[in-house]
Amino acid sequence: MTSTLASGVVDDATVAEFRAKGxxxxxxxxxxxxxxxxxxxxxxxxxxxxxLFKVASRDDDPGRFVEDFCNWQRIDExxxxxxxxxxxxxxxxxxxxxxxxxxxxxxxVKEPGTQQxxxxxxxxxxxxxDGVQNCSMWMPVDPVAPESTxxxxxxxxxxxxxxxxxxxxxxxxxxxxxxxxxxxDIEAHRDDVEILGWALEPGDAVFxxxxxxxxxxxxxxxxxxxAFSLRFLGDDAVHAPRRWQTSPPFDGLEDELAxxxxxxxxxxxxxRVAD
Numbered sequence: 388m389t390s391t392l393a394s395g396v397v398d399d400a401t402v403a404e405f406r407a408k409g410x411x412x413x414x415x416x417x418x419x420x421x422x423x424x425x426x427x428x429x430x431x432x433x434x435x436x437x438x439l440f441k442v443a444s445r446d447d448d449p450g451r452f453v454e455d456f457c458n459w460q461r462i463d464e465x466x467x468x469x470x471x472x473x474x475x476x477x478x479x480x481x482x483x484x485x486x487x488x489x490x491x492x493x494x495x496v497k498e499p500g501t502q503q504x505x506x507x508x509x510x511x512x513x514x515x516x517d518g519v520q521n522c523s524m525w526m527p528v529d530p531v532a533p534e535s536t537x538x539x540x541x542x543x544x545x546x547x548x549x550x551x552x553x554x555x556x557x558x559x560x561x562x563x564x565x566x567x568x569x570x571x572d573i574e575a576h577r578d579d580v581e582i583l584g585w586a587l588e589p590g591d592a593v594f595x596x597x598x599x600x601x602x603x604x605x606x607x608x609x610x611x612x613x614a615f616s617l618r619f620l621g622d623d624a625v626h627a628p629r630r631w632q633t634s635p636p637f638d639g640l641e642d643e644l645a646x647x648x649x650x651x652x653x654x655x656x657x658x659r660v661a662d
Contacts, residue, residue, distance in 0.1 A: 396476055396477070396480045397411075397413060397477050397480050397481065401413065401481070402480055402481055402483075405481040405522070405594060405595075405596070406481070406483075407542065408539070408541040408542055408581075408583060409539060409540075409541065409542060409543060409544035409545070409595055409596045409598070409599030410539035410541070410583050410593060410594065410595035410596070410599050410601070411481070411593070411594055411595075412585045412587070412591060412592070412593050412594075413477055413591065413592050413593075413594065414588075414590075414591050415590050415591065416472075416473060416474065416477065416526070416590065416591065416592045417468075417472060417474075417526060417589075417590045417591075417592065418590070419589075419590065421468055421472055421590075422526075422528055422589040422590055424464045424467060424468055425464060425465075425468055425526065425528055425615045426528040426613070427464050428462050428463075428464030428465045428468070428615070429494055429496065429528060429613050429615060431462055431464065432455050432458055432462055432465075432494050433453070433494075433496065436455055437455050437456070437457065437458045437461070439455060439456040439457055439635055439636075440453065440454070440455040441453065441454055441455075443503065443505075443554065444501060444502075444503035445503060448501060448502050448503050449500040449501070449502060450497060450498040450499055450500035450501025450502065450503070450605065450606060451496075451497075451498040451501060452495075452496070452497045452498070452501050452503045452505075453494075453495075453496050454493065454494060454495050454496075455493075455494045456491055456492070456493050456494075456634075456635040457491045457492065457635050458492055458494070459489065459491075459492045465492050465615070468615075468617075469489050469492065469617055469658065470656075470658060474524050474526075474592065474617055474619075475487045475489075475617075475619065475658040475659045476659060477524070477592075477594060478522050478524065478594065478617075478619040478621075479619075479621070479659050479661060481522050481594055482520040482521065482522055482619070482621040482622075483520065483621070484520045484621030484622045484623075484661075485622055485660060485661045486621065486622050486657060486659070486660050486661075487619050487620070487621065487657070487658045487659040487660075488619065488620040488621075488624070488650055488655045488656065488657055488658060489617065489618070489619065489620075489655060489656050489658055490514075490516065490521075490618035490619060490620045490624075490650070490655060491617075491618050491635055492615070492616065492617055492618075493615070493616040493617075493618065494613075494614075494615055494616075495613075495614045495615075495616065496611065496612070496613045496614070497535070497605065497606040497611070497612040498606070498611055499606060499608060499609045499610060499611055500605075500606065500607070500608075500609075501605045501606045501612075502605040503605055504602065504603065504604050504605055505554070505602050505603040506552075506554055506557075506602055507540070507570055507573050507574075507600050507601070507602040508551065508552075508554070508570070508600065508601070508602065509543075509544075509548065509549060509551070509597065509598050509599065509600055509601075510523065510597040510598075510618075511548070511597035511598050512548050512549075512551040512561065513551060513561075513633060513634045514597065514627075514633055514634075515626065515627055515628060515629055515633045515637060515640070516620060516624050516625065516626065516627055516650060517624070517625050517627040518620065518621065518623040518624035518625055519621075519623055520620070520621025520622055520623045520624060521596065521597045521618070521619065521620055521621060521624060522594050522595065522596055522597070522618075522619050522621075523594065523595055523596075523597060523616055523617070523618045523619070524592050524593070524594050524616060524617045524618075524619070525537060525592065525593050525594075525595070525614055525615075525616045526590075526591065526592040526593075526614065526615055526616070527587050527589060527591070527612065527613065527614045528589050528613045528614070528615070529589065529610060529611050529612055529613050530586075530587070530588055530589065530610070531586060531587040531588075531612055531614075532586055532608075532610075533584060533585075533586045534604055534607065535603065535604060535605070535606045535607070535610075535612050536584050536585060536586060536587060536603065537584060537593055537595075537601050537602070537603050538582050538583065538584035538601060538602055538603065539582065539583040539584065539593075539595055539599050539600065539601045540571075540573055540580060540581075540582060540583075540599070540600040540601070541580070541581035541582065541583050542581070543598070543599050543600040544595075544596035544597075544598040544599040544600075545598075546568075546598075547568075547598070548567055548598070549567060549568055549569065549570045549600070550566075550567040550568065550569050550570065551567075561629075561630075561631040570600065573600070573602075597618070619658075620650050620655065624649070624650050625647050625648060625649055625650065626640070626641075626644040626645065626646060626647065626648050626649075626650060627646065627647075628640075628641040628646050637654065640652070640654070
């Protein structure tokens with residue numbers, strides 16, 4: 388399903404898809420100039436990694452998967468696209484939120500030949516926020532083929548929290564074994580469930596709820612898969628300090644924001660307020 392944009396706000400069908408299925412695609416959200424802006428930002432980030440930069444693939448992987456977080460304050464290109472693009476407008480419409488705050492930015496780069504998959508997971512259990520009104524935007528600056536795109540289990544955001552595990556060795560580091568329902572074996576039952584996923588061109592973006600189960604395979608062939616993500620918070624988002632290390636971490640935030648307080652802080656700037 389594709390969507391149209393009118394006056395910077397997505398149509399009703401796209402909003403309905405996001406709320407019912409937990410993910411949707413918006414074609415042509417970013418102009419070629421904005422895509423080029425993000426591409427420059429990604430390359431700056433790769434040349435000058437931030438303190439949260441990490442390699443997310445194994446040493447023997449023929450490609451390389453790297454990630455970095457929370458760089459909008461030092462990389463002007465990321466700040467500009469967060470504050471000036473229509474992404475926050477779309478997020479507000481999808482969430483049904485009057486306010487839209489930036490939670491964080493996230494760079495994900497899989498080099499050609501990367502075999503490391505991103506396993507099926509939800510994002511919110513790794514975060515220090517609670518609330519239903521949230522969404523993530525994921526945009527590529529390279530064409531993304533169906534075999535390398537993000538895939539989503541439709542409706543999974545309505546199931547609540549499932550057991551978070553480490554990506555590389557599947558350890559239950561955050562909750563004791565058996566304390567949360569395990570993720571379903573989606574790969575073994577792909578024909579029995581509805582899986583959403585779209586081939587993408589630069590300028591397209593997918594939006595998904597932080598509880599929607601999603602994953603991606605590796606990147607076969609000679610094409611890079613450079614992607615940039617913005618995470619958005621809506622009206623009901625509150626600070627939820629965890630007993631575990633969150634990803635990304637916001638060290639010391641519990642001393643500045645009380646448990647259950649709205650996410651009103653310089654780290655989470657207000658991007659949009661609806662009229």
